[in-house]
Amino acid sequence: MKRAELEAQIERKQSVLCVGLDTDIERIPKHLLQHEDPIFEFNKAIIDATHQFAVAYKPNLAFYEAYGVEGWQSLNKTISYLNENYPGLFTIADAKRGDIGNTSKRYAEAFLHKLNFDSITVAPYMGIDSVQPFLAFKNKWAIVLGLTSNEGALNFQFSKLNRQAGENFNYLFEKVLKDASEWGHAEQIMFVVGATKAEYMQRVRKVIPNHFLLVPGVGAQGGSLQEVLKYGQAKESIGLLVNSSRGIIYKDPSEAFAEAAAQEAQKLQQEMKGLLFS
Amino acid sequence: MKRAELEAQIERKQSVLCVGLDTDIERIPKHLLQHEDPIFEFNKAIIDATHQFAVAYKPNLAFYEAYGVEGWQSLNKTISYLNENYPGLFTIADAKRGDIGNTSKRYAEAFLHKLNFDSITVAPYMGIDSVQPFLAFKNKWAIVLGLTSNEGALNFQFSKLNRQAGENFNYLFEKVLKDASEWGHAEQIMFVVGATKAEYMQRVRKVIPNHFLLVPGVGAQGGSLQEVLKYGQAKESIGLLVNSSRGIIYKDPSEAFAEAAAQEAQKLQQEMKGLLFS
Numbered sequence: 001m002k003r004a005e006l007e008a009q010i011e012r013k014q015s016v017l018c019v020g021l022d023t024d025i026e027r028i029p030k031h032l033l034q035h036e037d038p039i040f041e042f043n044k045a046i047i048d049a050t051h052q053f054a055v056a057y058k059p060n061l062a063f064y065e066a067y068g069v070e071g072w073q074s075l076n077k078t079i080s081y082l083n084e085n086y087p088g089l090f091t092i093a094d095a096k097r098g099d100i101g102n103t104s105k106r107y108a109e110a111f112l113h114k115l116n117f118d119s120i121t122v123a124p125y126m127g128i129d130s131v132q133p134f135l136a137f138k139n140k141w142a143i144v145l146g147l148t149s150n151e152g153a154l155n156f157q158f159s160k161l162n163r164q165a166g167e168n169f170n171y172l173f174e175k176v177l178k179d180a181s182e183w184g185h186a187e188q189i190m191f192v193v194g195a196t197k198a199e200y201m202q203r204v205r206k207v208i209p210n211h212f213l214l215v216p217g218v219g220a221q222g223g224s225l226q227e228v229l230k231y232g233q234a235k236e237s238i239g240l241l242v243n244s245s246r247g248i249i250y251k252d253p254s255e256a257f258a259e260a261a262a263q264e265a266q267k268l269q270q271e272m273k274g275l276l277f278s
Numbered sequence: 279m280k281r282a283e284l285e286a287q288i289e290r291k292q293s294v295l296c297v298g299l300d301t302d303i304e305r306i307p308k309h310l311l312q313h314e315d316p317i318f319e320f321n322k323a324i325i326d327a328t329h330q331f332a333v334a335y336k337p338n339l340a341f342y343e344a345y346g347v348e349g350w351q352s353l354n355k356t357i358s359y360l361n362e363n364y365p366g367l368f369t370i371a372d373a374k375r376g377d378i379g380n381t382s383k384r385y386a387e388a389f390l391h392k393l394n395f396d397s398i399t400v401a402p403y404m405g406i407d408s409v410q411p412f413l414a415f416k417n418k419w420a421i422v423l424g425l426t427s428n429e430g431a432l433n434f435q436f437s438k439l440n441r442q443a444g445e446n447f448n449y450l451f452e453k454v455l456k457d458a459s460e461w462g463h464a465e466q467i468m469f470v471v472g473a474t475k476a477e478y479m480q481r482v483r484k485v486i487p488n489h490f491l492l493v494p495g496v497g498a499q500g501g502s503l504q505e506v507l508k509y510g511q512a513k514e515s516i517g518l519l520v521n522s523s524r525g526i527i528y529k530d531p532s533e534a535f536a537e538a539a540a541q542e543a544q545k546l547q548q549e550m551k552g553l554l555f556s
Contacts, residue, residue: 022381062377062384068392069354072347098401099340099374100428103300106340114346123376123401125423127430145403150378152405155457159450160440172437172450179433 001118002139003187003212006090007237009055014273016229016238017265018056018092018214019046020245021078022063027250029257039067039074042257044081046249049258053269056090056241057082058214079115090241092214093117096145101129108133112140119143121192121214124176128183135184141212142189144180147173147204149194149217169207177207186211190241193232196224201231209235216243225268229275238276244268279396280417281465281490284368285515287333292551294507294516295543296334296370296492297324298523299356300341305528307535317345317352320535322359324527327536329364331547334519336370336492357393368519370492371395374423379407386411390418397421399470399492402454406461413462419490420467422458425451425482427472427495447485455485464489468519471510474502479509487513494521503546507553516554522546 010016023039032038047057059078064071082091097107097120104122111120112134119141122131134142147157157173169175177191190212195201204213213232218225225242232240248268252260288294301317310316325335337356342349360369375385375398382400389398390412397419400409412420425435435451447453455469468490473479482491491510496503503520510518526546530538 060377060381062375062381062388065388066384066392068388069347069350072350076347094377096375096377096401096404097340099338099372100426101430103338103340106344110340110343110346114344123374123403125401125403125434126374126426126428127433127435129428129430131430148378148404150404150407152379152407152409155405156403156450156454157405159437159453160442162438162440164438172434175437176434 001090005088006055006212009088009090010238013053013055013269014277015053015055015269016240016242016272016276017054017268018058018090018241018243019050019054019248019265020094020216020243021046021057021059021249022245023059023074023249024063025067027253029253029255031255037070037074037077039064039071040077040081042249043074043078045258046261047082047086049262050248050265051086051089053262053265054089056092058092058094058243058245060094060245076115079117083116091118092143093120096121096123098123098126098130100126101133104130105133108136112137119190121145124180131180131183135188140188142184143214144176144189144191146177146180146191146193147195147200148192149196153194169203171203174203174207177204181208181211190214192216195232196227198227198231201228205232205234210239212239212241214241214243218242218244225271226275229272233276242272279368283366284333284490287366287368288516291331291333291547292555293331293333293547294518294520294550294554295332295546296336296368296519296521297328297332297526297543298372298494298521299324299335299337299527300523301337301352301527302341303345305531307531307533309533315348315352315355317342317349318355318359320527321352321356323536324539325360325364327540328526328543329367331540331543332367334368334370335360336372336521336523338372338523354393357395361394369396370421371398374399374401376401376404376408378404379411382408383411386414390415397468399423402458409458409461413466418466420462421492422454422467422469424455424458424469424471425473425478426470427474431472447481449481452481452485455482459486459489468492470494473510474505476505476509479506483510483512488517490517490519492519492521496520496522503549504553507550511554520550
């Protein structure tokens with residue numbers, strides 16, 4: 001998907017909501033277990049109920065790999081369902097992949113071509129040749145981990161660097177944002193930024209004022225939507241996708257799960273509308 | 279697998295060889311394509327031909343995910359074949375996974391429990407809670423990316439850090455080795471170290487003198503086996519697994535591929551024997 005199409009969808013829906021499909025067979029309503037593929041049935045119902053409030057869907061691969069071959073079948077069906085029925089939605093394979101060039105190329109083909117996701121999350125530790133293969137597909141995106149929302153982000157992402165000539169930042173995550181933003185253009189690289197503190201979101205936007213950010217951690221992980229929307233917007237457009245997974249999809253464990261998810265998605269969309277478009 | 283068992287196997291076979299099963303359907307001998315699962319048939323033949331010279335096998339997940347559901351079936355069959363027929367061999371899922379704790383736990387279950395690999399490679403960027411779930415399984419291993427063998431290693435792994443009190447290293451990869459080595463004990467954490475230059479291997483061993491290292495990049499990626507074995511050994515044991523993938527499995531594209539792979543594996547084992555046990 002082109003950046004302009006994603007932006008147009010955001011304007012039209014007045015939403016930057018990404019729904020995380022972290023589907024766990026132990027948490028979905030029991031009546032779905034009679035289906036041949038309960039995970040797909042759950043995803044399908046969630047997508048049908050929430051699509052008018054969301055601009056993106058993000059299955060996290062770990063939840064599908066946990067079920068082996070069956071999990072991959074559920075993933076296949078989910079992305080096919082999205083692409084066939086809602087071609088305007090932006091799709092993200094939250095896979096956090098990355099390997100030497102020759103090998104990353106395989107991951108890129110698997111997710112961006114074969115499964116036909118619009119984008120995939122990638123890990124930066126192995127550097128440029130581990131990310132470049134994901135940039136070889138037209139109108140597809142690599143979403144590079146910049147600053148994550150978990151406790152372990154403190155271990156390395158906040159390592160203080162010796163400043164090199166011409167660099168005006170302190171932390172490793174800032175160098176990752178800076179360097180990786182130069183590996184391609186802002187129409188093919190986004191960043192995962194779990195910064196929910198204003199200070200760090202401002203630091204991020206100093207380094208990459210125009211890139212799209214995928215922001216996890218709003219909702220179950222405790223981040224503030226208001227701070228994110230206030231400090232995270234790009235210079236020339238909104239440039240944000242804000243993810244919520246468990247807070248939407250597991251809102252209600254009964255047979256009315258999809259309606260509850262829709263209500264929750266709508267609530268978030270209304271908050272976004274109020275904060276971004278009023 | 280316990281460390282003592284892996285070490286006993288290394289002593290018995292006089293080998294630290296790991297065979298990388300980077301199986302690409304376009305590079306395997308054409309006569310195998312008539313089989314229902316050519317990738318598994320290829321792997322099976324390679325394993326049968328080389329197992330007496332190798333102590334470990336390492337399928338790289340990218341090569342299996344590239345074929346979607348069928349690829350996962352081939353992976354399933356390959357790890358089952360290894361576990362059933364050669365239970366003494368050490369198995370590595372080269373997956374380079376890592377996510378927030380809740381999600382990494384899913385990957386850990388998938389690879390260490392369900393598929394029953396002995397170990398999995400993991401990426402360090404997201405820090406402690408992204409790695410800890412892989413340490414929750416008895417006699418299983420997390421193999422953390424330390425210093426990789428690719429060009430992109432220069433981007434971040436060699437970032438110079440501001441020294442903190444008590445730290446006596448310069449580079450990010452040294453901090454990764456040091457910090458991650460403290461997240462568990464040396465019976466459950468190894469490191470990927472693609473250092474083929476003596477200088478860097480010596481730096482690595484200063485930080486983690488006793489951990490096992492998984493060394494890629496010998497062979498097709500151009501590393502020197504002699505340097506690795508000279509400078510990479512642990513203080514109290516050999517502590518090395520040296521991987522070769524393409525150099526062994528694609529040695530000969532004809533129907534005699536397995537015999538050629540065996541010869542190549544034996545050649546490497548003999549070099550290892552000469553350098554380590556004479």
